[in-house]
Amino acid sequence: MSMANPHLKFASQAVAKPYFVFALMLFLGQVLFGLIMGLQYVIGDFLFPVIPFNVARMVHTNLLIVWLLFGFMGAAYYLVPEEADRELHSPKLAIVLFWVFAAAGVLTILGYLLVPYAGLARLTHNELLPTMGREFLEQPTITKMGIVVVCLGFLYNIGMTLLKGRKTTVSMVMMTGLIGLAVFFLFSFYNPGNLARDKFYWWWVVHLWVEGVWELIMGSMLAFVLIKITGVDREVVEKWLYVIIAMALITGIIGTGHHFFWIGAPEVWLWVGSIFSAMEPLPFLAMVMFAFSMVKKRRRQHPNRAATLWAKGTTVTAFFGAGVWGFLHTLAPVNFYTHGTQLTAAHGHLAFYGAYAMIVMTLISYAMPRLRGLGEAGDERSQSLEIWGFWLMTLSMVAITLFLTAAGAVQVYLQRWQVEPLPFMGTVEHLQVLFWARLGAGLGFFAGLLCYLLSFRQRGRAALRAPAPVVPS
Amino acid sequence: MSTSAESAAAAPGHLPGDLAMWFFMLAELSVFALLILAFAVTQAIKPQMFSDSRLLLDTSTGLAMTLGLLTAGLFAALALEQVRHSRPRRGAALLLGALLAASVYVVLKLSEYRHLLASGLGLEHNTFFTLYWILTGFHFLHVLLGMVILGWLAERCRRGGFDADKRSGLESGVLYWHMVDLVWVVLFPLVYVLD
Numbered sequence: 001m002s003m004a005n006p007h008l009k010f011a012s013q014a015v016a017k018p019y020f021v022f023a024l025m026l027f028l029g030q031v032l033f034g035l036i037m038g039l040q041y042v043i044g045d046f047l048f049p050v051i052p053f054n055v056a057r058m059v060h061t062n063l064l065i066v067w068l069l070f071g072f073m074g075a076a077y078y079l080v081p082e083e084a085d086r087e088l089h090s091p092k093l094a095i096v097l098f099w100v101f102a103a104a105g106v107l108t109i110l111g112y113l114l115v116p117y118a119g120l121a122r123l124t125h126n127e128l129l130p131t132m133g134r135e136f137l138e139q140p141t142i143t144k145m146g147i148v149v150v151c152l153g154f155l156y157n158i159g160m161t162l163l164k165g166r167k168t169t170v171s172m173v174m175m176t177g178l179i180g181l182a183v184f185f186l187f188s189f190y191n192p193g194n195l196a197r198d199k200f201y202w203w204w205v206v207h208l209w210v211e212g213v214w215e216l217i218m219g220s221m222l223a224f225v226l227i228k229i230t231g232v233d234r235e236v237v238e239k240w241l242y243v244i245i246a247m248a249l250i251t252g253i254i255g256t257g258h259h260f261f262w263i264g265a266p267e268v269w270l271w272v273g274s275i276f277s278a279m280e281p282l283p284f285l286a287m288v289m290f291a292f293s294m295v296k297k298r299r300r301q302h303p304n305r306a307a308t309l310w311a312k313g314t315t316v317t318a319f320f321g322a323g324v325w326g327f328l329h330t331l332a333p334v335n336f337y338t339h340g341t342q343l344t345a346a347h348g349h350l351a352f353y354g355a356y357a358m359i360v361m362t363l364i365s366y367a368m369p370r371l372r373g374l375g376e377a378g379d380e381r382s383q384s385l386e387i388w389g390f391w392l393m394t395l396s397m398v399a400i401t402l403f404l405t406a407a408g409a410v411q412v413y414l415q416r417w418q419v420e421p422l423p424f425m426g427t428v429e430h431l432q433v434l435f436w437a438r439l440g441a442g443l444g445f446f447a448g449l450l451c452y453l454l455s456f457r458q459r460g461r462a463a464l465r466a467p468a469p470v471v472p473s
Numbered sequence: 474m475s476t477s478a479e480s481a482a483a484a485p486g487h488l489p490g491d492l493a494m495w496f497f498m499l500a501e502l503s504v505f506a507l508l509i510l511a512f513a514v515t516q517a518i519k520p521q522m523f524s525d526s527r528l529l530l531d532t533s534t535g536l537a538m539t540l541g542l543l544t545a546g547l548f549a550a551l552a553l554e555q556v557r558h559s560r561p562r563r564g565a566a567l568l569l570g571a572l573l574a575a576s577v578y579v580v581l582k583l584s585e586y587r588h589l590l591a592s593g594l595g596l597e598h599n600t601f602f603t604l605y606w607i608l609t610g611f612h613f614l615h616v617l618l619g620m621v622i623l624g625w626l627a628e629r630c631r632r633g634g635f636d637a638d639k640r641s642g643l644e645s646g647v648l649y650w651h652m653v654d655l656v657w658v659v660l661f662p663l664v665y666v667l668d
Contacts, residue, residue: 239493247500268596268603275507275607282500 007370010081012088017371018098019074020364024453026067026105027357031442031449033060038439042432051113058138059112064352065136066105069147071360072181072217073101073154076174078367079224080158083174084165089157097153104146108139130191134202137188144188151182169238170227173245174220180213196264203259210356211255211322215248215283218318218359225311225366226291230298240290248283255280258330262339270332277330281323284355287315304369304377306386306455310362313394317354325350325401337416342431343408350401353393361452368456378458386455392448399441407434490644498652501615505656508611509663512604519600524668526601529594534585535665539657541577542616546654548574549623549647552630559637561630568627571650575620582613605664612656619653622646 008014037056039046047056081088088094111120117138124140126132131141139147155178162171187204223241227234257273291312302308325347329338338344365386369378377383414427422430488495516523548571555564589595589602596606626646629635635643 239491243493243496243500246497250500251504266597268607271511271603271607275511276504278507279500279504282503286496 005371005373007373007375010087012091012094013078013081013367014371015088015091015094015098016074016078016367018095019070019077020368020371022098022102023067023070023074023360024364026063026070028449028453029109030060030063030067031446033063035439035442035446038435038442041428041435042439055112055117058117059109061136062112062138063109064357068356068360070101071356071364072178075217075221075360075363075367076154076158076178078363078371079174079221080161080171081165083168083171083224084161086161086165089160089164093153093157097150097157100146101150104143104150108143111140112138129189131189134188134191134198136206137202141189144185147185148182151178151185155179155182168234169241170220170223173216173223173241177213177216177220180216181209184208184213199263200260200265203256207256207259208253210351211252211280212249214356215252216245218314218355219244219248219283219287221359221363222287222291222311222314225307225362226294228366229302229304229308229311230294231300231302232294232297236297237290237294240286240294244283244286244290247279247286251276251279251282255330258332258335261332261335274331278327280330281319281327284315284319284323288319291315302376304366304383306377306383306390307362307366309387309390310358310365313390314354314358314362317350317358317394317397319354320398321347321350321352321354321401325405328405337412338408341408341411341415342404343412346401346404346408349404350397353397358394372456374458378455382455382458385451389448389450389452389455392451393445394448396441396444396448399444400438403434403438403441407431407438410434489641490648491641494645494648498649501652502656505612505659508604508608509659512608512663515600515604522599523601526599526605527665527668529589529592530605530665531585532665534581535661538578538581539661541574541581542654542657545571545574545578545623546651547571549650552626553640553643553647556630556635556640556643557637561633561635564635564643565627565630568623568630572620572623572627575616575623578616579613579620582609582616608660608664612653612660615653615656619650622649 005011005014033056036047036051037053037060040053040056077088077094111123115123117132120140121127121132124132124142126141129141131144132138137144155175158175158178162175184205187201190201192198192201219241223237226232227237254272255277257269258277260269260273292315295308295312329335329343329347369375378386410431411427414422414430415424548567552564552567552571555561555567594602596603623646626635626643630643
């Protein structure tokens, strides 16, 4: 740990760095597996039987979740000491937990890749407490327990820091989100035999994470970065944050109903799910207004242009990905035709990238130059590269989303709407052009990610531009 | 977004209360608007079911509930007026009066719910009752939240937490209660009366 880093308010914030670095390594892995699958959509037996499609998909989605968790934890280790105005309770515990989580993560992914899934279940004695086999929650039970242990240690560390220090709205919202993340994960240990009941518990992990408590984490990370880069009064930022989290929780929690449409739940959920989830774009719209108005009201011209761009970009992309693309198929009469089609994949891609991948990169963009001892921002060249990375990744993801949306629309028509519907594999044949285009956009995304990663190459002190005067808005 | 503390002087053209509360109410009203729209559209599709089912509701109870809520709204507005004239003690008493009037609504609503459930007119009875329960139930939860806010305002008022120069919190809370009132004033004719 670098005690001599003058750009950190507290030396213990440095524990965030390995979390961010490892998060980005996993992100690279996730994108590589995304490309493998993109190819498997058009060349069905690509890499078969070494990496079958279902395994590639499992690795792609699990890496996403794990790298975001690393990102959230790194963000918490960076922002909670600064907000609490004191050193982290135990930097040593944070480092130990990093290695435990990283080792467990790597072993699990290797397990997916090297052992057939049923064999992995036998090897890890899934029969003692069966929790495997559900989408996104495929981790062996022992890994799930490891995640719980890491989360408990992490929450203890962050919580003690918070209790002993200054309690701000930003850190309290972050803490609430992180506790919620840990609590809702516990539903993954309950695996009822009845499929309908199982789906309820499954959604209480998946939905209440991404459309509930993760939004609190996103809101607080965004608020933290905006306070830092704009110099706007904390009181104003906090008020926005309250409104955003109130709307996110109300619409998100009751909006869980949009997952109960076709799983054997009573008809009332068609109404509750449709109406409340139709409101889910609102908190995301509020975040867009929040970010743009704060940047407009800024009291200083922060030298880190890239971080400002990420902060604005994450809100806009999240609004479209999570808000608009979610709304597209959230009403029950529409969802009757669209559920589980490529439209879901389109929404999933833009929402996860816009809301969560980008907010983690926002914080990394703000914190990494300081963590690396470069100052408030990287040099001109590294910032330009980062901004190239931003646009390449974001526009490619928009392209992926549009191609998948088109594929979804064709699929809905061929497979579910027309009088003599085609079977699933019959429709897939008609979507080949779109899947090729999606693969091309995926390569664009990969190029953007490489640009982004290359932007970290700068060494030594940054040669900063003279800070421009504040632009009156 | 403006901050609350300094907005004490009610300048003409200046929104009372906190802008954040207005934004929050806008979000709330949008949800209710969607619910009401869903109700109206379904009624247009199934008019017979709606008019048959509506006969099973007691309009006079609905009217009594409406009066309870409106009285509470009146007391809350009078309380604010008292605080504006630097009489927070009277304000606190009036807020307690508002709480009492609101509990008339709660008692009547709960007895109506019990009666409907006993008659087998639950959430899944038919589409009218599905929407009836969602709409009024969601509104009922807002009344409960509004009462918590009124109680908190009364307590703070009693302790002298508000005065003529420092009343933005009180204005925001009372605004929220008026929104709850307003929604019911639309719901009552829509659900109980109009055919």
